[in-house]
Amino acid sequence: MVGETRSPGLHSLMRLPFYLLALTVLFPYYWMVTSAFKPLGEITKAPPTLIVQDPTLKNFYNAKYAPGVSDQIQGLFQRFTGTGFLGFFANSFAITVFVTVASLIIASAAGYVLAKHKFPGSRIVFLLIIGSMMIPWQVTIIPNFLTMRDFGWINTYWALLIPGLAKAFAVFFLIQSIRGVPDELIDAARIDGAGEVRIWWQIVLPLVRPALAAMAIFVSLGEWNNFLWPLLVVNDDAHVTLPLALGRLAGSLTADPRAAGPIMAATLLASVPTLIFFLVFQRQFVSGITVGSLKG
Amino acid sequence: MRNDKMGLAASTVGGGVKVTLGSAQPSRRVRRSFTIPLLLLLPFMVLFAAFVLYPVINSLYLSFTNYNAISAPKLIGIANYTDLLQDPRFYKALGNTALFVVSVVVINTVLGLTLAVVFGGEGVWDQVMRAVFFLPSVAGGIAILAVWKWILNSEGYGILNAARGLFGLAPITWLGTPSLAIAMLVMVAVWGGMGGTMILFVAGLRAIPSELYEAAAIDGATPSQRFWKITLPLLRPTMLYIIITGTIGAFQVFNEPYLLFGGVSSVGGLLDSALTLVTYLYDRGFGRFQLGYASAVAWVLFIIVFALTLINLRLGEPEDRTSE
Numbered sequence: 364m365v366g367e368t369r370s371p372g373l374h375s376l377m378r379l380p381f382y383l384l385a386l387t388v389l390f391p392y393y394w395m396v397t398s399a400f401k402p403l404g405e406i407t408k409a410p411p412t413l414i415v416q417d418p419t420l421k422n423f424y425n426a427k428y429a430p431g432v433s434d435q436i437q438g439l440f441q442r443f444t445g446t447g448f449l450g451f452f453a454n455s456f457a458i459t460v461f462v463t464v465a466s467l468i469i470a471s472a473a474g475y476v477l478a479k480h481k482f483p484g485s486r487i488v489f490l491l492i493i494g495s496m497m498i499p500w501q502v503t504i505i506p507n508f509l510t511m512r513d514f515g516w517i518n519t520y521w522a523l524l525i526p527g528l529a530k531a532f533a534v535f536f537l538i539q540s541i542r543g544v545p546d547e548l549i550d551a552a553r554i555d556g557a558g559e560v561r562i563w564w565q566i567v568l569p570l571v572r573p574a575l576a577a578m579a580i581f582v583s584l585g586e587w588n589n590f591l592w593p594l595l596v597v598n599d600d601a602h603v604t605l606p607l608a609l610g611r612l613a614g615s616l617t618a619d620p621r622a623a624g625p626i627m628a629a630t631l632l633a634s635v636p637t638l639i640f641f642l643v644f645q646r647q648f649v650s651g652i653t654v655g656s657l658k659g
Numbered sequence: 660m661r662n663d664k665m666g667l668a669a670s671t672v673g674g675g676v677k678v679t680l681g682s683a684q685p686s687r688r689v690r691r692s693f694t695i696p697l698l699l700l701l702p703f704m705v706l707f708a709a710f711v712l713y714p715v716i717n718s719l720y721l722s723f724t725n726y727n728a729i730s731a732p733k734l735i736g737i738a739n740y741t742d743l744l745q746d747p748r749f750y751k752a753l754g755n756t757a758l759f760v761v762s763v764v765v766i767n768t769v770l771g772l773t774l775a776v777v778f779g780g781e782g783v784w785d786q787v788m789r790a791v792f793f794l795p796s797v798a799g800g801i802a803i804l805a806v807w808k809w810i811l812n813s814e815g816y817g818i819l820n821a822a823r824g825l826f827g828l829a830p831i832t833w834l835g836t837p838s839l840a841i842a843m844l845v846m847v848a849v850w851g852g853m854g855g856t857m858i859l860f861v862a863g864l865r866a867i868p869s870e871l872y873e874a875a876a877i878d879g880a881t882p883s884q885r886f887w888k889i890t891l892p893l894l895r896p897t898m899l900y901i902i903i904t905g906t907i908g909a910f911q912v913f914n915e916p917y918l919l920f921g922g923v924s925s926v927g928g929l930l931d932s933a934l935t936l937v938t939y940l941y942d943r944g945f946g947r948f949q950l951g952y953a954s955a956v957a958w959v960l961f962i963i964v965f966a967l968t969l970i971n972l973r974l975g976e977p978e979d980r981t982s983e
Contacts, residue, residue, distance in 0.1 A: 381777050384770075385791045388850065392794070394818060395806045409815030410824055473703035476696045488704070495711050499911050499964055501937050502957045505721060505950050506714035509728075529706035559695040588800035590914050595945060606801040613805035613918050620816070623809050630802035641797040648797065649858060 395634070398627035399423075403436045406624045422624035439625040439632075445600050448608065448629065455587060455605035456636075458520075462527045463583040467575060470530050474537030475563045479549060489538070495531045501591075508595050522596035523604070527586065533578050540574035541567055577650040580640075587637065605633050722954035732951065739955035749956070751931045752939040755841055759935065760909040762845045763852065768901055770849065771856025772894070776886075779861045789861070792854035799851050804918045807847050808834070811919070834919055837932035844915050844933060856901055863897030864890070899975035903968055910964050913937040936960050 398406060400418040405411075421428075424438040440448050477489055507526055516522040544567055552562050568575065590606040597603060603611075612626045641648050722739055726732035743749050778788040795803065810818050813832035820830035833843055867890065875885050916938050920928030926942045927934025934942075936956065944953030 378777060381774065381788075384774075385788055388791055388794060388854070391803055391806045391810060391850075392798070394810055395803075398809065407814075407816050410821035411816050411818055469702045469706065472699040476700040480693075480696045482693045482696065488700075491712065492707070495707075495715070497965060497968070498715055499907070499957070499961055501911060501913075501940060502718050502961050503711060503714035505944050505954050505957065506717035507710055508945075509717075509950070510709070510714070525706075526710040529703070529710040531707060531711060534703060559699060563699060584797075590801050591941075609801040609805050610918055613801070613808050614921070616805070616808055616812075617922065620812060620814065623812075626805055627809065630805050633800075633802040634798040637798045637800075649793075 392634075395627050395630050398623055399631045401624055403434065403621060403624065407621055422628040436621070436624055439628045442625060443600065443608075448632075450601075451603050451605050451608040452632070454523075454602060458523050458604060459583050459586040461524055462586045463579055465524075466528045466530045466533060466582060467579060469528055470533035470578075471537050471541075471568060471571075471575065472563055473534045474541050475567050477534070478538045478541035479544075479546070479567075492531045492534055496535060504591070504595060511596050517596055518599045518602055520602060523593060523602065527589075527592070530582065533582065536578055537571065537574060540571040544570050573647075573650070576644070576647040580644060580647050580650075583640075584637070609633060718954045718957055721951050722958050724951040726951040726954075728948040728950055735951070739952045740959075742952065743955055743959060748927075748931060748934065748939065752927070752934045752936050755931075755933065756910060756912070756935045758841050759844055759848070759912060760906055762841070763848045763909045764902055764905045766845065766849050767852045767856045767905060768898065770853045771901065772860050772898075774853065774857040775860030775864055776890075778857070779864050789854075789857065792857055794854065795851040796855045796858075801914060801918065803851070804847070804914060808919055811843065834933075835929050837928070837930045840920065840928050840932035843919065844912070844935075847915055847919070848909065848912070852905070856905070859897055859901055860894070863894050867893045895975065899971065902975075903971045906967055906971065907964050910960065910967075911937055913941065917941070936963075 397413075397415050399422055400415050400420070401412070402417050402419040402421060405416055421436050421438055424440045425436055428435050428437050428441055442448070443450075446453070477485060477492075511517055511522045511526070514521070516525075548566060548570075549562055552566050557566070588606055589604070590610060593602075593604045593607045594610070597607060609626075609629060612622070612629055615622055616626055721732060723734055723736060724732035725735045725738075774792055778785045778792070811833040812818075813820070813830060813835060815821065815824065815830050817830070817833070819833060823830065831839070833839060871889050871893075872885055875889055880888065912935050916928070916933045916935050917926060920926075920933035921938070922928070925931070926938045926946065937960070940953050940956040940960070943949045943956060
């Protein structure tokens with residue numbers, strides 16, 4: 364127990380319901396993994412098997428698949444024309460990396476100026492940024508959709524890359540951190556002849572690295588899972604992101620439950636990168652998630 | 660006042676990051692030349708103006724028009740808003756959303772706090788359990804909603820129905836039974852959200868000085884007295900923060916109803932049983948391209964969220980402290 368570290372914890376019997384709750388948290392993952400390796404006959408067996416009887420990789424790729432032959436499962440990597448599932452993966456990956464890196468560069472530059480410089484209107488800009496965080500982002504989707512249409516950006520990467528760069532919350536968060544950088548350090552650098560760009564890039568950014576890391580996790584997780592915006596601006600196959608592809612696959616589940624195998628294979632592959640990411644950056648992840656919930 | 664609240668929250672959750680909003684003034688130094696700093700600020704300001712400020716204003720304007728994405732928008736006064744207030748589907752969406760928000764926020768807060776108290780320790784086992792509950796915050800998103808859809812399959816091979824079968828119960832169409840729709844949404848949202856809430860409460864609990872508990876123990880306070888008289892009052896900022904952000908987030912719910920209940924003809928499930936405000940906005944705006952009307956829905960959403968945030972802040976104000 365926290366707070367009262369010296370007092371004995373809850374009696375283990377009283378913890379039992381919470382262990383059961385933990386099992387229910389894990390269960391969807393278990394079901395995802397096992398379903399991904401079940402052959403066609405087993406996936407629609409009632410009652411379902413808790414342990415895979417006859418594991419198969421056909422849900423990922425079925426070498427023997429031929430169109431028109433019944434009782435054949437079309438592997439995940441065979442289901443889409445064009446770049447296919449790997450293409451969706453690459454789209455999501457590239458978009459996430461670009462938006463995370465670019466939006467943090469832009470936000471940290473703005474954050475530095477707003478934290479360490481006073482100029483006419485700086486207070487208003489700061490208040491506008493805070494104020495915009497109170498507004499549900501759905502308010503902006505219709506005008507932004509229209510902007511994309513007018514720019515001719517529907518079904519292009521521009522629509523997936525550019526509007527996402529305006530991250531007011533990142534600026535707000537970084538302003539808080541950059542204020543903690545001592546003015547003396549910045550003054551000393553100035554006396555040594557460093558320009559503003561160098562102070563921002565070489566003095567300030569290294570000192571706020573934990574905040575940048577937390578923000579990077581938060582932004583990249585949001586981009587990786589972004590669903591509504593791509594849903595609005597993409598309706599061809601070439602620019603489909605992973606969440607969009609998963610959404611379409613999930614939709615087809617209603618019509619054809621036998622597709623569950625390849626769909627679970629897709630969800631499994633989509634979850635692996637975030638899990639690896641989590642294992643590598645555990646500490647930053649917790650702060651990234653918690654700053655994330657700060658977003659209004 | 661709001662700044663103070665947010666600063667408080669940020670400092671409890673920011674991990675290694677020191678977050679203070681107390682000194683809201685930018686550094687007092689006045690630079691002779693603004694050119695370079697303004698150039699650094701410029702990229703963000705251009706993007707912010709184009710994709711945040713302008714859309715907010717344009718959205719307000721569109722909400723007073725009959726814009727349908729094809730012919731030029733025509734001002735029609737407050738007709739969209741008066742239509743909205745007579746629209747049964749809007750009330751359905753509002754009622755569903757309100758029920759969803761209240762259920763999710765209450766259950767998540769109670770469960771999150773309970774889990775933080777039970778598994779908040781430093782032991783390896785506690786850390787493992789925290790990671791388990793935190794897992795949906797990491798590997799969640801659309802992928803896991805597809806898994807839920809599979810778990811909730813209406814046939815006998817849906818695992819939840821198979822579990823019912825063990826007790827001799829007939830399969831249920833989990834996502835096609837109107838009286839269950841919101842319960843399903845709440846279940847999935849709590850499953851995904853309680854771990855994040857737990858992490859916030861763990862941070863809040865650790866910020867409480869242990870001397871307080873020691874002093875109370877010396878004075879003979881029972882563990883339950885210590886919980887109600889020390890832990891809970893001191894967790895107030897964390898709790899307020901969780902309730903406010905949880906309310907705002909839950910009001911914007913879209914992915915869950917859209918993916919679990921959305922069908923070919925409707926976004927709200929059978930009899931609109933899972934229609935929420937944002938899925939309704941999506942349906943009007945991008946299903947029927949009534950962009951003016953949908954903008955009015957968006958602004959009503961904004962007003963509700965804003966009002967609830969203010970109410971929460973007011974309710975969360977400690978009675979014994981004068982308002983700053």
